[in-house]
Amino acid sequence: METKRKNDTIQSLRIGLSIIEVIAKEGRPLKVIEIQEKTQITKSNLYKYLNTLIQENFLFRDSETSMYHLGSKLIQYGFAAMGNQDILPIITPYLQSISVRTRSSVIFAVPTYNGPVIAKIWRSSQILNIGAELGTLLPPRSSSGKIFHAFSSKLMIDSWNKEKDLSLPENELEKIKKDKIAFANEPLISQISSVSIPILSFDKELIGIVTVVGFSTDIPSTPDSEFSQYLQEVQLEISGKF
Structure with missing residues (x-):
């Protein structure tokens, strides 16, 4: 039986969490371009992560300013x-x-x-x-x-x-x-x-x-x-x- 390594991780989860961490560290809402600059995630992938985080209430997007806030979850x-x-x-x-x-x-x-x-x-x-x-x-x-x-x-x-x-x-x-x-x-x-x-x-x-x-x-x-x-x-x- 294969022994599970202690440092095994899920890369996509780490990327999603990095987006939350960036906004939390800034202490203010951020625009997509700011999140992309700080995370270096490609724009196409970044939108997928953002949409998922919004759907699960980890992030909130203000439709008027297009800025992303930390969510209620x-x-x-x-x-x-x-x-x-x-x-x-x-x-x-x-x-x-x-x-x-x-x-x-x-x-x-x-x-x-x-x-x-x-x-x-x-x-x-x-x-x-x-x-x-x-x-x-x-x-x-x-x-x-x-x-x-x-x-x-x-x-x-x-x-x-x-x-x-x-x-x-x-x-x-x-x-x-x-x-x-x-x-x-x-x-x-x-x-x-x-x-x-x-x-x-x-x-x-x-x-x-x-x-x-x-x-x-x-x-x-x-x-x-x-x-x-x-x-x-x-x-x-x-x-x-x-």
């Missing part, structure tokens, strides 16, 4: 594997406090070109299966999706809009922006609702989304409830740290 894998990004140690104690205060599960999601992706979950002691794990993309009709729509960059929203119906009534969208809180009454599962708040940087950029998920009887549906006002106070406190 990398963010999903990174958070799922590490769980210790700089923001998570700051966010985690708040997730725990919110869960204890509300007796509900709490999710922290980050914005990507495919929508909000779960990076951290703090589960309540209640017997409640929220049907989500690390790396899960949250749907447009969830309260997380509404926050994403209200506070994300135009590029991210346009990218998400290509495949999903993101239309929200203008009055609801404006109210979310004003109150910095969004509600979703049983968007996916009967008797399970959610409420979300945005985490914003000093320049109002969306850093993440905190979502409380629980039984509909326990989750508020208006911003004037004590529950909602508590979350709005938390929103200001967390955002103040960024």
Whole structure:
């Protein structure tokens, strides 16, 4: 029997990974010609690799600028594997406090070109299966999706809009922006609702989304409830740290 050598590799996989590495090292989106110059891959082969990486969400191509960004799949894998990004140690104690205060599960999601992706979950002691794990993309009709729509960059929203119906009534969208809180009454599962708040940087950029998920009887549906006002106070406190 032939002994398998330890240094056996798949060349095509290495080439694909080299494209991702080039964009990651540059720390900015790149055009095809820049990627080709740095990788020395022939143009015909490079397009094949790029198309494959886009299809699998490892890369994202902005149709307006024709520039290539790192894709949401990398963010999903990174958070799922590490769980210790700089923001998570700051966010985690708040997730725990919110869960204890509300007796509900709490999710922290980050914005990507495919929508909000779960990076951290703090589960309540209640017997409640929220049907989500690390790396899960949250749907447009969830309260997380509404926050994403209200506070994300135009590029991210346009990218998400290509495949999903993101239309929200203008009055609801404006109210979310004003109150910095969004509600979703049983968007996916009967008797399970959610409420979300945005985490914003000093320049109002969306850093993440905190979502409380629980039984509909326990989750508020208006911003004037004590529950909602508590979350709005938390929103200001967390955002103040960024």
